[in-house]
Amino acid sequence: MDTKRTNRKRLLVLHATYQLGGAERVLQRLLTSLSQYMDVHACALYEPGSVGEQLQKANVPVYALHGRSRTDWRVLPRFVRLVRQIRPDVVFTIDSPYPLLYAVLARRLGWIPKLAVSVRTFGKVHRQREMAISRKLASGVIDVLIALSEIQKRFLIETEGWKARRVEVIPNGIDLQRFSPVGEHLREQWQLSPDTPVFGIVSMLRPEKNVSLFLRAAQRVLSAMPEARAFIVGDGVQRAELERMAEQMNIQQQVVFTGVVEHIPPVWRTMDVAVLTSRVEGLPNVLIEAAACGVPAVSTNAGAVRDIVIDGETGFVVMVDDESALAERILYLLQHPTERKRMGERARQHAEAHFDLHRMVERYAQVLQGL
Numbered sequence: 001m002d003t004k005r006t007n008r009k010r011l012l013v014l015h016a017t018y019q020l021g022g023a024e025r026v027l028q029r030l031l032t033s034l035s036q037y038m039d040v041h042a043c044a045l046y047e048p049g050s051v052g053e054q055l056q057k058a059n060v061p062v063y064a065l066h067g068r069s070r071t072d073w074r075v076l077p078r079f080v081r082l083v084r085q086i087r088p089d090v091v092f093t094i095d096s097p098y099p100l101l102y103a104v105l106a107r108r109l110g111w112i113p114k115l116a117v118s119v120r121t122f123g124k125v126h127r128q129r130e131m132a133i134s135r136k137l138a139s140g141v142i143d144v145l146i147a148l149s150e151i152q153k154r155f156l157i158e159t160e161g162w163k164a165r166r167v168e169v170i171p172n173g174i175d176l177q178r179f180s181p182v183g184e185h186l187r188e189q190w191q192l193s194p195d196t197p198v199f200g201i202v203s204m205l206r207p208e209k210n211v212s213l214f215l216r217a218a219q220r221v222l223s224a225m226p227e228a229r230a231f232i233v234g235d236g237v238q239r240a241e242l243e244r245m246a247e248q249m250n251i252q253q254q255v256v257f258t259g260v261v262e263h264i265p266p267v268w269r270t271m272d273v274a275v276l277t278s279r280v281e282g283l284p285n286v287l288i289e290a291a292a293c294g295v296p297a298v299s300t301n302a303g304a305v306r307d308i309v310i311d312g313e314t315g316f317v318v319m320v321d322d323e324s325a326l327a328e329r330i331l332y333l334l335q336h337p338t339e340r341k342r343m344g345e346r347a348r349q350h351a352e353a354h355f356d357l358h359r360m361v362e363r364y365a366q367v368l369q370g371l
Contacts (some may be wrong), residue, residue, distance in 0.1 A: 010041065024049070029357055114143045142163070145167045148172060148304055173355050174289055178265055184266045197227065198272050199228065200273075202268075288355045299318070301319055308350075
């Protein structure tokens with residue numbers, strides 16, 4: 001690789017794997033756009049994943065260190081060689097314990113000049129012990145900590161004990177032209193009439209996403225409105241379990257598991273109501289995307305959801321695991337098209353005002369270039 005220095009700062013983005021997920025989609029949009037401002041390089045501790053492949057197609061160099069497990073310490077010398085090869089001015093990572101651990105080690109040993117960390121979780125996460133250790137080791141060496149919202153910023157500092165020289169708030173942003181109310185939909189492909197009421201969830205099928213709650217609420221909604229259809233868009237370790245659950249509830253004919261759909265805007269344009277059932281979230285991109293497409297949402301009160309869904313204005317927010325309230329709010333929106341349309345229009349306006357991709361990229365460029 002050509003290591004000749006330029007006036008542009010070199011940014012190395014360290015992540016576990018760039019498999020398709022909400023955080024990875026944000027990284028894809030961010031890194032592709034940040035290339036206008038900095039020399040961007042992406043590194044995966046394991047395999048590059050589908051998002052890594054898309055980054056390569058967008059001319060962002062992606063390096064895979066091919067770790068076979070979280071404790072495959074052969075990755076460390078590979079990471080050291082990569083850092084010496086690229087000579088980054090800034091290393092940027094998100095709050096995954098092992099990438100954070102490698103980045104903190106590199107910062108403490110003086111291999112990298114600056115370290116930026118974006119925290120995308122809000123509360124309980126997988127591998128809490130590893131995360132707590134990484135967070136403790138990171139104390140005092142993070143040059144800038146990036147939160148998704150003001151409420152999350154307070155939580156990170158006051159409750160979780162993150163420490164950094166500086167803390168910034170940068171909300172997620174999306175392409176508001178790509179995610180818009182006008183454009184292709186999937187009603188014909190999904191064999192739906194124009195009048196069929198449709199609600200659904202776009203999610204990785206993992207325990208923290210609490211998709212079983214969606215099924216329980218869907219059972220109530222479909223009992224009251226048999227002509228409606230529910231869609232679960234995504235894949236993951238719980239898919240087979242959730243499909244069995246739908247069969248046991250006898251709603252398998254009304255609930256469709258689509259698997260992964262790469263092109264998401266038509267999915268939202270097909271739905272009348274977006275649903276999120278997570279127990280733990282940061283600032284969920286799926287709700288921002290739905291709002292930008294003019295779709296009101298019913299969501300559990302996880303993370304910074306209330307920054308996206310204004311209760312009673314752009315959708316509804318219910319308590320985590322409140323199956324009855326979730327079903328009631330979904331049914332209300334399906335049964336009141338005029339109110340649903342009004343909320344969808346307000347959701348689009350809110351997305352335009354607060355979650356624009358270009359503003360997000362400009363803020364990241366400002367913060368990272370300023371280190």
